[in-house]
Amino acid sequence: MPRAPNPCTYLPRRLQIVASLTAFVLFCILFLGSSGTADSDSYINNVPYGPQIQQGAHQVVDHLPKLPKDLPHVNAPQWLNPFRGPAHKPPEQANSSSGEARWYTDFKWRNPFSSDTTLDEERAVLPPLAERAAIYTYFESTGKDEKSKTAEQQLLQIWRRAWWAQGFRPVVLGKPEAMNNPLFRAVQGLELEPEMDKEMMRWLAWGNMGTGVLSNWLAVPMAAHDDALLAFLRRGEYPSLTRYEGLDNGLFVGNREDIDKAIKQAIASPAMKRVKSMAEAVTAETFTVDPEHSAIAFYSTSTITGKYNLIRNKLDKPSTAGEGLAMLPTLINSHLHMTWQNIFSSGIAVLKPLPEHTTTLIEPAIDIARNLSQCPDTPIPASCPPNRPRCKPCVSSQMLITVPPVFRNTSTLFTIATVPHPYTLTSLLHSRLEPNAKFIRRETDRDSWVLAATKELLGTGLSSFSRLPALKDIIASEYGSARTLWLVGEMPPSRESEMDLEGLDWHFGFTLPRSPMSDGKSETPVPGPERRPPPPKSEFGEGPPLSEQELSHERSLLEQAKMVLRRSTGSRKGKTGAKSFAFMREVVEAWSLADTECWKFVRAWEARRRVERRGWEGEEERFQGKGMFGRWIDKVT
Structure with missing residues (x-):
């Protein structure tokens, strides 16, 4: 008589073991694990000291501290719960975009990832604007x-x-x-x-x-x-x-x-x-x-x-x-600049977490730092503001510029940080503009910029995701924003999208010198050697500076990386011919989620600052120079 076929023989040996264990566990759950209240009570009564154990367990539970009713709800990402239904994205807010930067204002801006709130990978969550x-x-x-x-x-x-x-x-x-x-x-x-x-x-x-x-x-x-x-x-x-x-x-x-x-x-x-x-x-x-x-x-x-x-x-x-009154604007501007220098007596720190091959990346930040450290133009050297008679004039002190590898939370130290896109950082560190997914996963480190920048502030035990709330607080809190300036590493050529010099003037509250005094020559009564800012002091000890050929290679990589990011953005907007660039960008962003989130946050933060100021200027423009009473004008030629 032929033997009945065993369905398990059609499975490989390992799957047979898995299927057998699964069937056994399900059998135990269905037939042995389910019992009514009466069965449980009878079982407990038959166990020695069963009622006493049950009563003691109830007393322990009753004395446990109760959880607060207003415990915040943790909104887990969509991909962690495959059975959760889809949700609509929050609607677009007024004045919430500038160029490629888009943002959403919400009190949950300190959450590690903006997409948990916006359900949109391109929108960063920013803190609500403070009412001025x-x-x-x-x-x-x-x-x-x-x-x-x-x-x-x-x-x-x-x-x-x-x-x-x-x-x-x-x-x-x-x-x-x-x-x-x-x-x-x-x-x-x-x-x-x-x-x-x-x-x-x-x-x-x-x-x-x-x-x-x-x-x-x-x-x-x-x-x-x-x-x-x-x-x-x-x-x-x-x-x-x-x-x-x-x-x-x-x-x-x-x-x-x-x-x-x-x-x-x-x-x-x-x-x-x-x-x-x-x-x-x-x-x-x-x-x-x-x-x-x-x-x-x-x-x-x-x-x-x-x-x-x-x-x-x-x-x-x-x-x-008229000549005397014309001297007053320069004097007041110099006092504003000098007061800022006195407040940040520890100097200016230009953040450079990854020293290798990122010299050209922070060159704009170095230029801003040198302009800030210059002695301002003044008709009366060594003079002090009326409210600060014991100030330290610029002719008698020098403002130190350092290039630390980590962020330091010092109230008397002003920090300028340049956050690169992960694709730009990968291109510079590995001299490779077309990395594939295999190279990214095996040859590059995840979230290297965020981990390096916060190593001293937060230690080495936290994950990159856990560092994002503290980093966002440094960037956008009232305390942090007054002591830092954050830039993105890819400043596009459009004047509408970059932090221009006029924007810097409104950020600091005084007109910055437009170019650093590289040769020590002075155009004011201030002596030349005192006015020339000292060279930045690095804390890396990496030896001699890069040669002009190496710097030229870095600049070429940086410009090409900017071009790739612009083309990938065009592909996301539906333009053809840039799908390969978009794919490379998405691979790098998916590998370094924390670095990408930080870059998008900084880009949106600086863009919103410009939108806020220009919106206010637009409101006030109709009152400038209007009427027969000689009202004031904004632009002076």
Whole structure:
């Protein structure tokens, strides 16, 4: 009689063993592992000391600490749960793209990977934009010659740039805002001193705008970003009308109700016609007087008379008054630059985590560092700002530039970091522009840039994914963003997409020198050797510098890598002829996920900064140079 066929004989020996074990486990689960409550109770009762063990187990469970109800939900990536249904991507937000950079604003920006929130590999999650407190100034041109008018426009631009860099939204007001105030008619019937008439126009314009800060356009912030006064002003909440002792009419803060009360009280004051300031026109109880104002430099007439004789002597003579006023913008800009240098007394660090073959990658950062370390142009060498009489002038100190391999969290050290795309980094380190998947997996390290940059800060035990939240906090937190500048290694030729020199001016709050003094020659009264920045000091000890041939080879690789990335982007947008470039890029990005996330985050962070500033400039542009009252203009030719 023929034997019945065994289905297991059709399987290989190893699969037979696996199938047998699987069947045995399923049998145990179905028939031996399932029992009712009654069966369990009877079994426990038959076990020696069973009820006592069960009661003790219940007591232990009851005394365990309960988990908090508001425990955050961990949103696992889609690929970890194949049974989870698809989800729609969050909608596009307004003003959330610039060039190739795209972003999404959310409070979960510190999560390691943006795609967990956006469900989009191309969108980076950025922190919500901080609301900028409004700061107002009132301007009426008094210049009688072209030099004076040009100097006034330059001073207004310096005022705007300095306050913007400190996190404020500067607004220049004029007579139209004063005339729009309902109290304007009451002031028009008064016969006031010229100084008081202008002061009332300032207050009427400020009252028309409401709560905020009123600043003279010669009062600029010169302090660290986290200064107590600047932090208070940035909050935008002013419980009382406040003036600052020693600043005269340089700075006021208050809310709309208190401003209107002060204006009405001044109008009703019998001394209104003979006083020259609001502080004299109202009662002493109207203002809260704050003696702390060390963060503000006010270049008032009395300050210039007492501290800057060269400018005073020219202003005193009608024939040279325009020349004297023209010297003031350069002086204030030099003081802003010098104050920044004093704040970062430990120098500038140009981050270079992977020293081999990345010299050309950080050349733009080196140029920026050398410009920042230069002695600024000034008509009065060795002078100090009004609020910092014990400053360290640039002629008596040098700002050190170092090239460390790791990021260091030092409050007095400013860091400039260049983050390369993983494809660019691979091309430079291995001198290979067409790496295949096999080469990437076997010959390259994963997330080498992130691991190297944070090795000292976070140690060597954390994975690259775990380092991303700390790195994002360094880049985008209020503390970190004031002490760092982050660039992408692939600056495209389009001026719309790169961090240009004008953008750097608005980031730092002063005009940077446009080129480093490589030969030591000085174009100002500052001596040449003191003005020339010292060469960067590297911490690698890699021996002699690269030859011109080696640097030329690096530059060629860098430019070709930029071209490949641009072509791969065109392929993603549906353009033909670049599929191979897109495939290489996707392979490298998939292999170094943390490096890719950091690069996309920095690209989006810097792009959003430009979009925010240009949006504000677009809003203010329609108020520039309009009307018959000689309003100010933004660009000075």
